[in-house]
Amino acid sequence: MTTQTLGQTQLDQSKMEAFAGKMLGAVSGAFMSPLFSIGHRLGMFDRLAGMKPATSPEIAKALGLQERYVREWLATMVTGGVIEYDPAGRTYRLPPEHAAFLTRAAGPNNFAFFHQYTAIMGAVEPPLTEAFKNGGGVPYSAYGNFQPLQAEESARLFDMALVSVIVPFAPGVTERLKSGIDAVDVATGQGHAVTVLAKEFPKSRFLGLDFSDEGVTAGRTEAVEWGLKNARFDVHDVAKGIPGKFDLVTAFDCIHDMAKPRQVLKNIAQALKPGGVFLMMDMAGSSKLEENIANPMAPLLYAASTLHCMTVSLSQGGEAVGTMWGEQKAQEYLRDAGFKHVEIKRIPDDPMHVFYVCTV
Secondary structure (H helix, E strand, O other): OEEEEEEEEEEEEHHHHHHHHHHHHHHHHHHHHHHHHHHHHOOOHHHHHHHOOOOHHHHHHHHHHOOOHHHHHHHHHOOOOOOOOEEEOEEEEEEEEEEOOOHHHHHOOOHHHHOOOOHHHHHHHHHHHHHHOOOOOHHHHOOOOOOHHHHHHHHHHHHHHHHHHHHOOOOOOOHHHHHOEEEEOOOOOOEEEEHHHHHHEEEOOEEEEEEHHHHHHHHHHHHHOOOOEEEEEEOOOOOHHHOOEEHHHHHHHHHHOOOOOHHHHHHHHHHHHEEEEEEEEEEEEOOOOOOOOOOOHHHHHHHHHHHHHHHHHHOOOOOOOOOOOOOHHHHHHHHOOOOOOOEEOOOOOOOOEEEEEEEE
């Protein structure tokens, strides 16, 4: 029933109330986000998942934390519908159904992990606001602890599925890796994909390329710690070309970030040996906004694009295709780069990623 007006426009009261509830939920979620991050970083969710109902002092003691802070954190989680509270015994309990999405044991389904990005994204709001007004973008260097977080995020997927699920998407590649081939991972970040593969396939030779000194150093360190002789890392801008020829090229969740994605994909196609395979992981979604409206991940991914992926590309004078460039545009870029065969694969329980198996 219409009960109010805004200027000359009549307002639908039920629609107003529904939207007000959505906005209140968004604001509450934003304020809770740093506390989810703290809960993850301090292992609070992990410890609570293994505890029987307990009081605030008991939980604080088990965690080795200050009780007053723990009590207020618990109150936030109770009123936010995360933790259950029994007033009679003043005890708190993390239901196992909730723990399945909040603990390190949840692997890629640990949503508490993602709240660590909140502080980083909040810190770039001032320069991003200026970019809205004046153009340009926010450089990668402005994002503080972003790369280690990304490495931790992708490592959960690589440890669980890289060898057993993702590589087998490309027919025959597992067998070839066992026999011994040359592989390169472009924009390797901190290189965990390279070290996982190098450990599993000791007869093959792996190279990780990234423009970040920090990432390459981390990759080299892990390779030494794991005693890997078949993994190496170099600082290199893949938009300027890829040194060498390879049987396998991989690119995990990075092409959409690049200033020159078309050029990079062409360079990858040219770097493949005859019969070589390019395996690309990127974000799942459509290139058409209207086809993403019903996707519950879409607001997060478009926001991530605005706050990071798109603006980082613009800071380099790039094309800024964005996180949600979509499967249609990705396939177009791959065809234009020279890939004649592109097959799309998905992990059934992973709604965020899509995998492209490409050959020239």
